[in-house]
Amino acid sequence: MHIGVDMTKCKSYAQCCFLAPDTFEFDGEEALVYDPAPDDTHRLRILQAAAACPVQAIRIDHRDLEADASPAPATGTPGSLTATDRVVVVGASLAGLRTAEALRREGFTGRLVVIGAESHEPYDRPPLSKQVLTGTTSAGDTTLPRTRDVDAEWRLGVAATGLDLDAHEVVLAGGERVGFDRLVIATGSSARPWPDAEQAALEGVHTLRTADDAAGLRRHLQDRPRRVLVVGGGFTGSEVASVCRTLDLPVTLIDRGPAPLTGGLGEAVGAVAAEIQREHGVDLRSRTSVTALEGDADGRLRRARLSDGSTLEVDVAVIALGAVRNVGWLVEAGLDADERGVTVDAQCRALDRDGQVVPHVFVAGDVARFPHPILDGGLLSVEHWGNAVAQAEVVAHNLVTGGTAEHDAVPVFWSIQFGHVLKAVGVPSCADESVVAQGSLESRSFVVVYGARGRTVGAVALDQSKWLDHYARQIAAGAPFPPRDRTVHGPPNLTTVSAGARPTASVQ
Numbered sequence: 057m058h059i060g061v062d063m064t065k066c067k068s069y070a071q072c073c074f075l076a077p078d079t080f081e082f083d084g085e086e087a088l089v090y091d092p093a094p095d096d097t098h099r100l101r102i103l104q105a106a107a108a109c110p111v112q113a114i115r116i117d118h119r120d121l122e123a124d125a126s127p128a129p130a131t132g133t134p135g136s137l138t139a140t141d142r143v144v145v146v147g148a149s150l151a152g153l154r155t156a157e158a159l160r161r162e163g164f165t166g167r168l169v170v171i172g173a174e175s176h177e178p179y180d181r182p183p184l185s186k187q188v189l190t191g192t193t194s195a196g197d198t199t200l201p202r203t204r205d206v207d208a209e210w211r212l213g214v215a216a217t218g219l220d221l222d223a224h225e226v227v228l229a230g231g232e233r234v235g236f237d238r239l240v241i242a243t244g245s246s247a248r249p250w251p252d253a254e255q256a257a258l259e260g261v262h263t264l265r266t267a268d269d270a271a272g273l274r275r276h277l278q279d280r281p282r283r284v285l286v287v288g289g290g291f292t293g294s295e296v297a298s299v300c301r302t303l304d305l306p307v308t309l310i311d312r313g314p315a316p317l318t319g320g321l322g323e324a325v326g327a328v329a330a331e332i333q334r335e336h337g338v339d340l341r342s343r344t345s346v347t348a349l350e351g352d353a354d355g356r357l358r359r360a361r362l363s364d365g366s367t368l369e370v371d372v373a374v375i376a377l378g379a380v381r382n383v384g385w386l387v388e389a390g391l392d393a394d395e396r397g398v399t400v401d402a403q404c405r406a407l408d409r410d411g412q413v414v415p416h417v418f419v420a421g422d423v424a425r426f427p428h429p430i431l432d433g434g435l436l437s438v439e440h441w442g443n444a445v446a447q448a449e450v451v452a453h454n455l456v457t458g459g460t461a462e463h464d465a466v467p468v469f470w471s472i473q474f475g476h477v478l479k480a481v482g483v484p485s486c487a488d489e490s491v492v493a494q495g496s497l498e499s500r501s502f503v504v505v506y507g508a509r510g511r512t513v514g515a516v517a518l519d520q521s522k523w524l525d526h527y528a529r530q531i532a533a534g535a536p537f538p539p540r541d542r543t544v545h546g547p548p549n550l551t552t553v554s555a556g557a558r559p560t561a562s563v564q
């Protein structure tokens with residue numbers, strides 16, 4: 057079977073763990089981990105768990121359901137798209153698949169082509185830095201569950217290398233041209249590589265973005281390296297360090313900032329993250345950087361040189377320095393695209409270099425750079441699972457109906473590390489102040505709320521997920537900061553903590 061849990065919805069109510077304990081379990085108090093490809097013998101229990109989940113967060117591939125629950129095929133195409141039109145989606149991952157599914161659900165009956173550089177069918181990336189590295193599941197078993205048959209022509213294992221907007225054609229590696237009436241760009245991002253190509257090529261040096269990356273890293277972790285070096289203390293680096301400690305591997309995390317996660321969530325939450333890492337045995341070195349990676353005569357990684365003059369003996373290094381948007385194939389296309397993504401309007405339509413809407417080209421997922429009300433229309437790009445899903449829905453709706461729906465969903469992000477679930481809503485990185493509104497930093501169970509210009513713009517919860525929908529609504533409504541709602545402690549109990557700017561969402 058193939059299943060997935062929408063962790064942006066999951067509130068850790070644990071119904072699934074009670075009903076299907078072989079598939080769902082908690083790591084710590086609230087961090088749900090699950091097997092994305094459970095054995096068919098657990099089917100009945102999984103169906104019961106999905107039905108019981110109070111927020112309907114569990115998604116089961118429609119081919120695994122007794123009666124195919126996918127909506128009946130649409131009989132006609134409403135709106136601006138006609139049944140003879142051809143839609144091409146470039147990027148066969150989360151945003152691409154969800155767009156294709158939503159196009160069919162919205163009633164598009166024309167030709168649908170999905171082009172993907174990877175040869176795998178669309179798979180889920182969050183488990184790659186969690187269940188796959190611990191060995192709970194394999195890299196090949198994170199296939200995204202599908203809600204319906206999308207009836208698409210899948211062109212997998214071939215990259216788009218160019219876009220000819222005048223001719224309405226995508227150019228593929230090898231020169232073939234694929235014509236379209238509407239194009240959806242969903243090419244996501246790639247791991248930022250280690251800057252020295254020779255050092256990056258040493259055996260044992262990894263980045264983590266694809267299923268193949270995860271499989272390779274897992275193999276090296278199974279060889280029980282003397283020490284793992286993680287370069288970068290963002291979400292991916294911290295999750296990898298967490299996995300290393302779960303596997304009882306010595307790990308050093310090197311980060312330039314004052315503490316892990318500080319760039320995204322501020323110094324107060326970063327300080328808690330640092331304490332948790334150290335308590336779990338991570339050799340955390342903040343305000344430090346790696347100056348060189350060195351190998352032996354056989355090209356295997358052996359040591360790292362650090363900015364403080366010291367050296368570390370390591371066999372595995374994980375480069376976790378963030379992501380770069382996959383826009384290389386669009387260089388000549390005339391779109392407003394650079395390493396921050398492809399700029400779109402609120403309706404997810406691409407803009408050209410003059411800022412004009414290109415009405416037949418839409419963009420979804422990590423590769424999009426979009427205006428957001430939290431930033432008063434300033435441009436935001438995020439690398440969030442929930443954003444890819446939400447944006448795909450808007451793109452498909454506007455494509456099929458010719459509608460003008462706007463993508464203004466409040467961003468939601470989660471991370472699971474060291475037995476804790478950390479969730480964020482809004483854009484904490486644009487805050488200039490923050491307060492602890494629930495729990496306390498000391499107890500490692502809290503909600504920190506972030507404000508900018510007197511408005512609530514973000515909230516971060518550690519093992520307190522249940523509060524976040526409330527804050528997401530506050531953020532969407534532009535509620536004042538500090539929070540005055542009667543459902544939270546009144547102002548006298550709010551503890552001011554330092555806010556810090558950061559970058560899982562880059563703000564312009």
Ligand SMILES: Cc1cc2nc3c(=O)[nH]c(=O)nc-3n(C[C@H](O)[C@H](O)[C@H](O)COP(=O)(O)OP(=O)(O)OC[C@H]3O[C@@H](n4cnc5c(N)ncnc54)[C@H](O)[C@@H]3O)c2cc1C
Nearest residue numbers: 147149150151173181182216243244245421422439440441
């Ligand atoms: C290890 C890891 C852990 C994560 N954990 C979390 C988490 O805990 N919580 C969370 O909210 N988010 C998490 N994310 C982020 C989340 O997975 C992404 O936001 C999501 O995958 C974005 O989907 P996407 O479809 O926009 O882009 P991607 O998933 O990057 O997919 C883009 C696809 O396009 C393909 N492509 C690129 N260029 C071309 C081309 N020229 N031609 C054809 N195809 C092309 C790529 O090969 C890729 O398959 C994680 C990501 C990673 C890598």
Ligand code: SF4
Nearest residue numbers: 066067069070072109
């Ligand atoms: S909210 Fe749903 S998916 Fe999350 S723990 Fe509860 S039952 Fe499981």
